[in-house]
Amino acid sequence: MARPGRMWIVSGAMTTHRTTDDLVVLDHVDKWFGQLHVLKDVDLRIRRGEVVVVIGPSGSGKSTLCRAINRLEPIDKGTITLDGKPLPEEGKELAALRAEVGMVFQSFNLFAHKTILENVTLGPIKVRGHKKDAAEKRARELLDRVGVGHQAEKYPAQLSGGQQQRVAIARALAMEPKVMLFDEPTSALDPEMISEVLEVMVDLAKQGMTMVVVTHEMGFARTAGDRVVFMADGAIVEEATPEQFFTNPQSDRAKDFLGKILKH
Amino acid sequence: MDDVTSEFDLVLQAFWLTIQLAALSGVVSLVLGTVLAAMRVGPVAPFRLAATTYVNVVRNTPLLIVFVFVFVAFPNLGLLVGTPFLLKGVVAVSLYTAPFVCEAIRAGINAVPLGQAEAARAIGLTFGQTMGNVVLPQAFRAAVPPLASVLIAMTKNTSIAAVFGLMEATARMRYFTNNSADDTVIFLVFALGYIIIVETLSAGAWGLERRWRVAR
Amino acid sequence: MRHARFRMAAAAVLLAGGLAACGDAGNDDAEGVDVEVAENAADEFDDGTRMKELAEDGNIVIGVKFDQPGIGFKGATDDAPVGFDPEIGKILAADLGIAAEDITWKETISDNREPFLESGEVDLVIASYSITDERREVVGQAGPYYVTGQQLLVRSDSDIDSLDDVKGTEVCSVTGSTSLENIEAEGARPRGFDTYSECVDQVLNGTVDAMTTDGAILLGYAAENADQLKVVVEPFSEERYGVGYSLEAPEMCQWIVDTITEAQEDGAWDEAFQATLGQSGVETPEPPAMDECPA
Numbered sequence: 001m002a003r004p005g006r007m008w009i010v011s012g013a014m015t016t017h018r019t020t021d022d023l024v025v026l027d028h029v030d031k032w033f034g035q036l037h038v039l040k041d042v043d044l045r046i047r048r049g050e051v052v053v054v055i056g057p058s059g060s061g062k063s064t065l066c067r068a069i070n071r072l073e074p075i076d077k078g079t080i081t082l083d084g085k086p087l088p089e090e091g092k093e094l095a096a097l098r099a100e101v102g103m104v105f106q107s108f109n110l111f112a113h114k115t116i117l118e119n120v121t122l123g124p125i126k127v128r129g130h131k132k133d134a135a136e137k138r139a140r141e142l143l144d145r146v147g148v149g150h151q152a153e154k155y156p157a158q159l160s161g162g163q164q165q166r167v168a169i170a171r172a173l174a175m176e177p178k179v180m181l182f183d184e185p186t187s188a189l190d191p192e193m194i195s196e197v198l199e200v201m202v203d204l205a206k207q208g209m210t211m212v213v214v215t216h217e218m219g220f221a222r223t224a225g226d227r228v229v230f231m232a233d234g235a236i237v238e239e240a241t242p243e244q245f246f247t248n249p250q251s252d253r254a255k256d257f258l259g260k261i262l263k264h
Numbered sequence: 265m266d267d268v269t270s271e272f273d274l275v276l277q278a279f280w281l282t283i284q285l286a287a288l289s290g291v292v293s294l295v296l297g298t299v300l301a302a303m304r305v306g307p308v309a310p311f312r313l314a315a316t317t318y319v320n321v322v323r324n325t326p327l328l329i330v331f332v333f334v335f336v337a338f339p340n341l342g343l344l345v346g347t348p349f350l351l352k353g354v355v356a357v358s359l360y361t362a363p364f365v366c367e368a369i370r371a372g373i374n375a376v377p378l379g380q381a382e383a384a385r386a387i388g389l390t391f392g393q394t395m396g397n398v399v400l401p402q403a404f405r406a407a408v409p410p411l412a413s414v415l416i417a418m419t420k421n422t423s424i425a426a427v428f429g430l431m432e433a434t435a436r437m438r439y440f441t442n443n444s445a446d447d448t449v450i451f452l453v454f455a456l457g458y459i460i461i462v463e464t465l466s467a468g469a470w471g472l473e474r475r476w477r478v479a480r
Numbered sequence: 481m482r483h484a485r486f487r488m489a490a491a492a493v494l495l496a497g498g499l500a501a502c503g504d505a506g507n508d509d510a511e512g513v514d515v516e517v518a519e520n521a522a523d524e525f526d527d528g529t530r531m532k533e534l535a536e537d538g539n540i541v542i543g544v545k546f547d548q549p550g551i552g553f554k555g556a557t558d559d560a561p562v563g564f565d566p567e568i569g570k571i572l573a574a575d576l577g578i579a580a581e582d583i584t585w586k587e588t589i590s591d592n593r594e595p596f597l598e599s600g601e602v603d604l605v606i607a608s609y610s611i612t613d614e615r616r617e618v619v620g621q622a623g624p625y626y627v628t629g630q631q632l633l634v635r636s637d638s639d640i641d642s643l644d645d646v647k648g649t650e651v652c653s654v655t656g657s658t659s660l661e662n663i664e665a666e667g668a669r670p671r672g673f674d675t676y677s678e679c680v681d682q683v684l685n686g687t688v689d690a691m692t693t694d695g696a697i698l699l700g701y702a703a704e705n706a707d708q709l710k711v712v713v714e715p716f717s718e719e720r721y722g723v724g725y726s727l728e729a730p731e732m733c734q735w736i737v738d739t740i741t742e743a744q745e746d747g748a749w750d751e752a753f754q755a756t757l758g759q760s761g762v763e764t765p766e767p768p769a770m771d772e773c774p775a
Contacts, residue, residue: 072382090307092390099388109383113402113476122397123387168383175387336678339685349650349671427655429671429682438656438672442590444614 023048023179023210024069029078031064038064039075040235046179051211053221053242056231057257062214065231066183069212070101083178099127102172102180106187108164110156110171116143117152120171127175135174142170146200162193166200179210186217218261222246230254267440268453278436279457285350285432286419286461289357293418294411296358297365301403302395304366305373319363327421330360335428353425357418364414372407373399405476412469416462433457512562512580513751515570521577530729534603535576542569543588543602543724547675549700550757551608554587561585564696565606567752568625568723568740572604575739590657594619597726604732605724608694610658611771620729622736623722625749627768629715630659631695633683633702640690641712649689652679659693662717676701684708694719696757703759720768733773741770 024046031039038061046052054062067073069080071087071094080087082101088094110119120139124130130138143149146166148159156164165185172180182201186194198220205211205224215221221228221242228245230238232253238245249255268275303315322330334356338344344352376399384394404411426435437454441447518524522535534540544565545552554561560580570580588596588607596602597619611621632651634640640649647667653660655672664670671688673679680701682688691698698711723740725732743749744767753764 070386072386090391095385095388095390095393097388098386101386103383103386105379105383105386107377107379109377109379111380111383111398111402113405123389126393126397127388171383171387335687336681339687340681342685345686427672427674427678429650429652429673429688431670431672435655435672438591439661442656442658442661446618 021048022046023050023083024212025079025081026065026069027079027081029068029075029080031068031073031075031077038234039068040233042078042234042236044229044236046210046212049208049210051205051209051213051224051226052229053225053227054212054214054229054231055216055218055221055257056237060231061234062231063183064234066181066212066214069179069181070098070103072103095127099123099175100178102169102175102177104165104168104172104180104182104185106184108156108161108168108188110164110167112156115153115155116148116159116167119156119167120174123171123175139170139174142173143167146170147196160193161189162196165189165193165197169197169200169204173204179212180204182211182213182215184214184216186215216261218246230257232257267444268450274436274439275433275453275457278431278433279461281350281430281432282419282422282434282457283461285353285357285422285425285430286415288350288354289361289418289422290415292354292358293361293365293414296362298369298400300362300366301369301373302400304370306395307391315366319366322360323363323367325360327356327360327424331356331424331428334359349429353422353428353430356428357422357425360421361414361418364417365411368407368410368414369400369403371410372403372405375406376402405473408469408473408476412466415469416465419462419465420458512567512570513748513755515567515574515580515748517574517579518577521575525735529731529735530603530726531576531732531735534578538578539582539584540573540576540578540604541584541586541602542566542573543586543593543596543605543607544569545589545607546587547677548608548697549676549704550696550759551694551700552606554585561587562756564626564752564756565608565721567756568743569604569606571743571748571752572606572723572736572739575735590654593724597724600726603725604736606721607724608697608719609722609724610719611722615724618727620725620727620733621722622725622733622773623740623770624720624768625723625740625770626696626721627765628694628696628719628721630662630692630717630719631698631711631715632713633680633691633698633709633711634689635683635686636708636710638689638710638712643713643716646690650687651690651692652682652688653692654679657693658719659717663692666716680705680709696762699757699762700759730774737770737773 022045026042026044029039029042042065054065056062064073068075082097085097088097111122114122117136117139120142121132121135124135124138125132140149140152143152146169148163148166151159151163159167186197189197198217201213201220202224213220225242228240228242229236230245238249238251238254245254246258249258300315300319303311306312334344334352380402381394381399384398389397422432423434425432426438433454437450440450444450522532525532525535544561546554546561548563550563552561552563552565560566566585569583573580573583586602588602588605593605593607593609594615597605609621611624615621632640632646640646643666646663649668650671651663651668652671652673653663654676655674660670660672671682673682676693676697679691683691684705695711695715702709702711723736725736749767750764758764
């Protein structure tokens, strides 16, 4: 609080980045798990309103990249800035920053002891300080929007996987985030439930939400993605528009990968 | 023998003190144990070390020695001299029980999937809020059966206070047995009293367990 | 002072481990009195009596207190307990032709005196064992061989000097003891402890206002801490110590009464008292007259 000097630097940085309209910037990011080099000198700029789809073989570091953006995984080298602010150390400031970044997990991670409605209102009430009534009204709107409004009083375990994942999206949206991170949101779902989740995501993309989506759903990448980032062995190998990437991949790794997944 | 029946008010008074001692110690142990558990799983290294050390030292110390420290050694050093006996009893029982509460809750915390805490942090909850709103409520639910065992053991442990100045049930029992030739009836009456208290506790725990059952 | 505190704390910890270590109380005259042992004692008793059996065995098991200075006390490193009760035991054993070193001393606490006698674990209990009607229903009690009374031990600067002063104060003794019951009846708040030495600690460190039990025991502690403690109040109860025996051997009563009466007359009783309780400075009292044995 009492550090005007630092504040000035931060706001200075903010202005610089604002001009380029980059919302998330990863600059020379490295991370190791012990000996394993899982992120190798990653540079990535995500513009406001852009939908970036991250694909790649398993173990390529794409999930780690996604989780690094809200510092669920701390990085070892480089910087990550969000709307011009570098990610702070673990603490209140980081918590405040995470509130600006919505996250959807592969395994939903709905709070098992809370109702669907409580899952969605917890953040707005505890973090944003909203009144319970207002938070519930807003939560019901969001639940209606993702198609599970009638389930509000139930507990997570009473819902199907697809329904739970849509609740998880509503929970993230309730914080009115600047950017949404999706970490393989459909990988744990039965096939018949995948589309109901993807539809919600496509809607979000259309409404101009900035999104980073780690997925194996190539259909989604084609219809909703502005840009595809292809990762292999912890590094970004190729970046292109979906059209370019799927019709004319440049690297051997990408060709190989696409050959394997599109064959069947 | 006729003592126990003709002076039954003394028996009731004694069990009332036992109940006070157990209830107050239970509350203090639960609070202290929860704080210790939060310290042990928290991100602050010195807290982790302090809590771990405390748990290991006290858990490996016999209860009688904890009582001797609180009732004899500390007063000899001029500490706790004016403290009421009931309070000293609560201090001794709670200091001893808190590590067991801590470990039961820590086991409960470990039973909560990591994703729950990650999801909580991802919506911007601080460490304290994550613990308080997401992890601990679920940990408590998972910890109800082991916590019930801890609290039952604690209730019976209050009987040590009998030889540290508190006229609770066990002390009163010895008052009766000292005067009487036939101790069997006296033992039975007092054992029954403890059984009633412990069964009430077990029933409460069972009810909570049913009400709080979390489906995954 | 600092040293004394350290010693008390250390002793307290040892006590918790079940060791009755409490300073040097009662150890000054560890040898006690030499008692003359009767020869060919077995011939003196009728066949079928317990006395005859014991005399022929040449061994007797006697239950005494190990934690009461002056009455019956055994330090952690002592071979045998010392005190007035063991002296009485030696006098009785000698009459059976059993020497002091052939006596097996067994520690009895207040709670196990009757069970020990009933199960034959001990042959006699001489352990500050007050004679009461309730006890006489399950065990035999011959005596009294000594009469004492309950008093109070307080800090030297204490205002308590009459029984009326104890109302509302905190008074400690051993958990479950008659003394604690008596002082509760006087309006004090009873504080029971496991041992007398823990109770004395509570008085010394100011946690409780007084300690209460039989005057003889209190005098022992007052003598140890003459500048810090004093015994006050005229004895307000009468505790008549008896020798406990099994009701299965009622013939022992008359033998106990006769043997102790003889000791009172020939001075052995006086000697035993002076070597033990008399060390605390009290005058040797007149030996009490003993009850008739039940027919």
